[in-house]
Amino acid sequence: MADYILGIESSCDDTSAAVLRDGVLLSNVIASQQVHKDFGGVVPELASRAHEQNIVPVVSQALDKAGITAQDLSAIAFTRGPGLLGSLLVGTSFAKALSLSLDIPMIMVNHLQGHILANFVREEGKPVEEPAFPYLCLLVSGGNSQIVKVSGPLEFEILGQTIDDAVGEAFDKCAKLMGLGYPGGPVIDRLAKLGDPDRFHFAKPQIPGLDYSFSGIKTSLLYFVRDELAKDPDFLEKNKEDLCASFQKTLVDILMGKLIRAAKETGIREITIGGGVSANSGLRERLVAEGKKRRWHTYLPAFKFTTDNAAMIAIAGWFRYRAGERTPLDVAPVSRIADF
Ligand code: KG4
Numbered sequence: 003m004a005d006y007i008l009g010i011e012s013s014c015d016d017t018s019a020a021v022l023r024d025g026v027l028l029s030n031v032i033a034s035q036q037v038h039k040d041f042g043g044v045v046p047e048l049a050s051r052a053h054e055q056n057i058v059p060v061v062s063q064a065l066d067k068a069g070i071t072a073q074d075l076s077a078i079a080f081t082r083g084p085g086l087l088g089s090l091l092v093g094t095s096f097a098k099a100l101s102l103s104l105d106i107p108m109i110m111v112n113h114l115q116g117h118i119l120a121n122f123v124r125e126e127g128k129p130v131e132e133p134a135f136p137y138l139c140l141l142v143s144g145g146n147s148q149i150v151k152v153s154g155p156l157e158f159e160i161l162g163q164t165i166d167d168a169v170g171e172a173f174d175k176c177a178k179l180m181g182l183g184y185p186g187g188p189v190i191d192r193l194a195k196l197g198d199p200d201r202f203h204f205a206k207p208q209i210p211g212l213d214y215s216f217s218g219i220k221t222s223l224l225y226f227v228r229d230e231l232a233k234d235p236d237f238l239e240k241n242k243e244d245l246c247a248s249f250q251k252t253l254v255d256i257l258m259g260k261l262i263r264a265a266k267e268t269g270i271r272e273i274t275i276g277g278g279v280s281a282n283s284g285l286r287e288r289l290v291a292e293g294k295k296r297r298w299h300t301y302l303p304a305f306k307f308t309t310d311n312a313a314m315i316a317i318a319g320w321f322r323y324r325a326g327e328r329t330p331l332d333v334a335p336v337s338r339i340a341d342f
Pocket of ligand 1: 014142143144145146169170171173174185186187188191277278279280281282283308309310
């Protein structure tokens with residue numbers, strides 16, 4: 003008999019549900035919340051309320067699209083954290099209620115491990131190239147920037163991570179500073195394609211080991227823009243493409259520098275990227291180019307699996323389900339990775 007896993011993701015501002023049959027994706031429904039647009043960032047209270055409204059229709063739609071009913075499910079995988087606590091509570095409580103009512107197990111998933119395993123999401127009739135273990139994943143999102151060694155679907159070791167801001171935050175905060183709107187990453191990416199990446203130069207942080215820091219570059223851009231605006235009030239409007247291209251190139255240089263070092267230190271040549279920022283075209287191009295130069299095997303997740311989605315939670319849960327993991331009903335969500 004086939005195993006059907008329902009995945010539920012509600013860690014930030016996307017409510018998502020997905021269904022897998024024996025590890026193959028049947029549906030992946032995402033309701034993105036629009037209420038945050040006017041605030042220039044996610045408002046936690048509004049996010050929880052929107053999840054509460056979205057969760058039932060999103061799960062129903064995922065089951066319908068998969069052509070099954072809730073009674074067919076074998077288990078429920080849900081995001082336990084890290085993320086916004088109020089948002090996580092909605093998905094966790096829903097998973098508990100469904101698990102109790104259907105008398106099926108639930109399996110907690112670390113959101114970041116979901117991103118890291120996104121390359122394993124298989125769709126019917128679509129060939130997918132899976133990385134071989136052990137591999138390195140550059141995990142880059144709005145909340146995290148890490149280099150993770152993945153020795154198996156349940157074995158993760160963080161080799162380096164940001165000591166302050168995440169790279170997605172740097173994209174978002176700097177886009178806001180340039181008046182480009184939220185979320186900033188996709189806008190900067192689009193404008194960067196039209197600009198000269200070597201026109202402006204920003205100082206890169208000197209952080210030991212495999213850790214990152216992105217707060218300095220934000221300050222560097224802030225002061226640079228302030229000084230230029232004092233000389234020419236139209237500076238931003240006239241130079242936004244070159245500014246975005248140069249800023250993006252600096253971030254990609256920083257990310258790739260440590261990734262190259264991690265590959266050299268570990269001798270691992272299987273390299274993947276994950277998380278929202280892995281949608282960035284500059285980063286994807288650079289990863290492929292470095293991979294060719296260094297004879298790495300590189301794997302890029304499909305765009306639809308780079309940002310928050312339940313398909314990645316379902317696949318991470320599927321691995322744990324097969325390994326016999328079950329989560330007790332008294333589990334509570336956690337907001338920070340350190341508490342996971
Ligand atoms: O993984 P994600 O959807 O949410 C979490 O943080 O968990 O990542 C969101 C982040 C935001 O900072 C957004 O600006 C960034 O991913 N992002 C991008 C691009 N698309 C999304 N950053 C750079 N270039 C992009 N194309």
